[in-house]
Amino acid sequence: MRSTMAEHLAAFRPVPVELDGRRPASVAVCVLIAADVPSVLITRRAPRMRAHAGQWALPGGRREPGETAPQAALRELEEETGVRLGPESVLGLLDDYPTRSGYVMSPVVVWGGVTDGVFAAQEAEVAGVHVVPVADLDVPPRMLTIPESESPVIQLPLxxxxxxxxxxxVVHQFCEVALHGRSTRVAHLEQPVFAWR
Structure with missing residues (x-):
């Protein structure tokens, strides 16, 4: 699976997004093998956080000055979950995603290997770390229309x-690109209104 994903990501040409006043951020799409099942690491944000409390998220956060997107993704992955990986774990990048809350998010796909399912969640930011089978995420997304935007809101069951x-x-594009080798774009897909701040 690792070699297939690396091959698909090497053939993919990620689309960058200009910051245009927004802040750079990175997230890690960390692929693990848990009980012989390919899975993705997803966190639940702590309920007391100032922004996006209680929401599902990929490990990630704001990039520090001088950091590359992969460096920031690996740092945030370790800080939030305790999973420490080196630069050789990076399989590739997905498209930048401009968020309504003022960031340009750069997703980095990394290979975490076999896990025992024991993580060290950063309590201030992370309420829980979950290992979700890839098969549960690799499904047709649900697209909703909202009066506040002309773009569809994407949802996946979780x-x-x-x-x-x-x-x-990001997860949908990961499945399309890394698993299936399709150049599906997602930056136009909308966030729900509650995530706009």
């Missing part, structure tokens, strides 16, 4: 609820 953009958009 653990009995719904995963929303930007995370849903």
């Amino acid at each position: 653990l009995g609820g719904m995963l929303h953009a930007p995370t849903a958009a």
Whole structure:
């Protein structure tokens, strides 16, 4: 699976987005093997956080001055989950995603290998770390229309609820590009209104 994803990502040409006053951020799409099942690491944000409390997210955050997108993604992955990976784990990049909350998010796909499912969640930011089978995420997305935007809002099923953009958009593109070799674009897909701040 690792070699297939690396091959697909090497053939993909990610589209960058100008900052245009927004702040750069990175997220890690960390692929793990848990009980012989290919999975993705997804966190639940702590309920007391100032922004996006309680929402599902990929490990990530604001880039520090001088950091590359992969460097920031690996740093945030370790800080939030305790998973420490080197630069050789990076398989490739997906399209930048401009968020309504003022960031340009750069998704970095990384290979985490076999896991025992024990993580060190950063309590201030992360309420829980979840290993979600790739097969549960590699499904047709649900597209909703809202009066506030001409673009569709993307949703994916997750653990009995719904995963929303930007995370849903990134995960959907990961499945399309890394798993299937399709050049599906997602930067135009909308976030729900509650995520606009």
